[in-house]
Amino acid sequence: MNHDQDPPTTEIDAERPRTFRSRMAGFARFGFAGFCLLSTFAFLTSGMSTPQPEREDSREESTSDFPDSASVSFSRAENGKERLAVQQTIGRLWQEQIDAASLQTAPPADWLTVCRRLSLALVGTGMSLEEIRDLESHPEDERIERHREALLIDPRFHDYWGERFTRFYVGADEGPFLVYRRRRFRTWLSDQFAAQVPYDVLVRRLITAKGLWTDRPEVNFYTVTFDSGNGQPDPIRMAARTCRAFLGIRIDCLQCHDDFLGNVSMGNPEWMGGDGDFREGTQEDFHSLAAFFTAAKNEGLQGLRNRKPKYLYQYLDATQEQEVAPNVPFQRELLEPASEPIDSEETKSERDQDAAAATLISITNEGDGNDVADEMEAAGASEQEPVTEHYVDQRARLARWITHPENVQFSRAFVTRVWTLMFGSPPTGAVDDLPLNEDPNPILLTLSHAFIESGYDVRNLIRMITDTPAFRIDSQSPEGEGAFEITARHEQAMAVFPIVRLRAEQVAGAAIQASRVKTLDRETSILLQFQQYQEGQDFLRRYGDLGEDEFSNDTATITQRLVMLNGKLTSEVSKWNPILNTSSHVGMFAADNTKLVESLYLANLNRYPSQSESEHFVKRIEEGNSRKNSIVDIVWVLLNSSEFAWNH
Structure with missing residues (x-):
């Protein structure tokens, strides 16, 4: 027998390599298909597409977009003669307003009260004990301005106002799945505030946004309407939102019919330099504005792109649809002609x-005779x-008209919004319902013009508002012979600071901050930040969040009172916790019980206790069975006081 001879090869053995190769080829095909699917999904969700270059955050961008005929002085208002002149003008107007109403005024508020107002308005919390002790080390006449300037560069300010304006621009809901990124939009707004981008530039970026919603977060201003627009921006919702957000005018009712009740008037008011002629609003006013937004088209993986607008609509008394050309509802002379090519x-x-x-x-062919x-x-x-x-960029036309320096309604709407954030309530009526045929308050109109002259500087506007006598005045009448009864007329005339209930996020922020000696900011440990976020979200769910309509000053509900009385947050921030809570720290390290009560008042109410309050609680501590329990009880009482839950 020949042992060198190869063994016989069966048919099964011959098929084995072929089967193995087939399997490997199948795995490769499925693997490649899976990779393509994952890449596409990552492209949509994580922003793998090439981002468009960012525009420079320069002051020139706020002015160069306008034609020479609309030129205006955009020199940035400094902390010198210009701000002082505005402050003096507003002071005079305020006094004239008080005299015309024949009202008494409250005395100036103390520095702690004003600083608490600043913290609640700019970062959504009260002051920390650390901040108060630091301010006490400076001269009293410097404390308010020092605290304000510190808050204006604080990342908490950027984040807090980013959330406030996110609600204003896109609402509080999560919106359409996959194509809407609310968190990215909020972060983008925070970055704009941090970079001190002029407000007119910010608005133009929103209106002319293009690209993918993951790469260009401002595009989410449009994608939030995709659920009602069949995968495209909804021009109806965009028109209504734009008018309310940027112009402070409600024209929603014009969508279905002309105005026959005098609720929506269009024209050129005298306070904007017009002739004072008004007309009733029409359906055409609404739908011609909506036509601008048909230029924004969703191109799938390319995101939002500019295309030639086409808007068809059948008016109420019409028999068929007709094409509606883009136009604006008032001051049409400020709108650039459509015939001028404005290239994207x-x-x-x-x-x-x-x-x-x-x-x-x-250059390559030079001398070759080509x-x-x-x-x-x-x-x-x-x-x-x-x-x-090339397509005329209709959205750019609209953005330039809205932010035109002669369109004072634009700055009026923003000044009213910022005033409302600083005071907690709008000066008159609703914050987004400022009819053209109603003259604005002279103080707000002065601020509107000053805002334009400053180059739409948001921080400068905040400084001007917080320098007004209306912001620095007390909310209570003086004691003794000068006492008077405060009525609604006093608040309307700005003779006293309005007393306003804190919003849910302010109550949560103030309570959480009161429980910590040090300021809770980005420098805080990540664990404490996470705990702060979790406690705040849980409190908002139980206490109730007003959402987009956060300036409706409704009365407190039974549920809200129960949450404060027996809720988890109140229990956590008031309990004896030697590692985290203020109550434990001051209880262990205060020099005496008087200093202990003072520290608890400063941490929770941001003011010193009166002599009677101090004596009362010192006595409770000394006579109580347990010093720890007495301190916890004091904190619980302060958290549930009316003073804690109100801005005053």
Whole structure:
């Protein structure tokens, strides 16, 4: 027998390599398909597409977009003569307003009260004991301004106002799945405030937003309406939202019918330099504004892009649909002509690339006798290409009209919004219902013009508002012979500071901050920040969040009172916790019981206790069975006091 002979090969053995190769090929195909699916999903959710270059956050961007005929002084208002002049003008107008109403005024508020107002308005919490002790080390006449300037550069201010304006621009709901990123939009707004982007620039970026919602967070201003627009921006919702958010005018009722009750008047008011003629609003006013937003088209993986607008609508008395041209409801002379080509960024970039290619060709072929024009045509950059073939950027036209310096309604709406955030309630009526045919308060109108002159500087506006006598005045009448009864007329005339219930997030923020000696900010440990977030969210769910309509001053509910009396947050911040809580720290390290009570008042109510209050609680501590329990009880009482839950 020949042992060197190979064993016989069966048919099964021959098929084994082929089967193995087939399986590996199948795995490879499925693996490649899975990779493509995962890449596409990551592209949509994580922003893998190439981001468009950011525009510079320069002051020139706030002015260069306007034609020479609309030029205005945009020099940034400094802490010198300009601010002082505005402050003096507002002081005079305020006094004239008080005299005309024949009202007595409250005395100036103390520095702790004003600083608490600043903290509640700018970062949504009361002051920490650490902040108060630091301010006490400075001269009293410097404390308010020092605290304000510290808050204006605090990341908490950027984040808090980012959330406030997110609710204003896109609401409090989570919106459509996948195509809407509310958190990214809020973070983007926070970054805009941190970078001190002028407000007119910010608004133009929102209105002209394009790209993918993951790469360009401002695009979420549009994608929040995708659920009602069949995957496209809803022009109806965009028109209503834009008018309310940026102009402070409610024109929703004009969607279905002309105004026949005199609720919506259009025209050129005298306070904006117009002729004072008004007319009733029409359906055309609403839908011609909505037509601008049909220029924004969702192109799938390319995101939002500019296209030629086309808007069809059947008016109430019409028999068929008709095409509606983009137009604005008032001050139409400020709208740039549609015939002027306003090229999009993509168009300009394409032509720049074509010009560069043509230049390179001409240099390469120099001296060769080649026709440069032919090479330019080959590169797609023929000089014969008419500019009119490019789309007119209708959204840019609208954005430039809204933010035009002569459109004072734009600055009036924002000044009213900021005033409302600082005071806790709107000066008159609703914060987003400022009819054109109603003259604004002279103080607000002065601030509106000053805001324009400052280059739409948000921080400067906050400084001007908080420098007004209306913000620095007390909410209570003086004691003794000068006492008087405070009525609604006093608040309307700004003779006293309005007493307003804190919003849910302010109550939570103030309670959590009161339980910590040090300021809770980004420098705080990540564990404490996470705990703060969890406690705040749980409190908002139980206490009730007003959502987008957060300035409705409703009365407190039974549920809210029960949450404060017996809720988890109140229990956590008042209990004896030697590691975290203020009550334990001051209980262990206060020099005496009088200092202990003082520290508890400063941490919770941001004021010193009166002599009678101090004596009362010192006695409770000394006579109580347990010093720890007495301190916990004092904190619980302060957290549940009316003073804690109100801005005053």
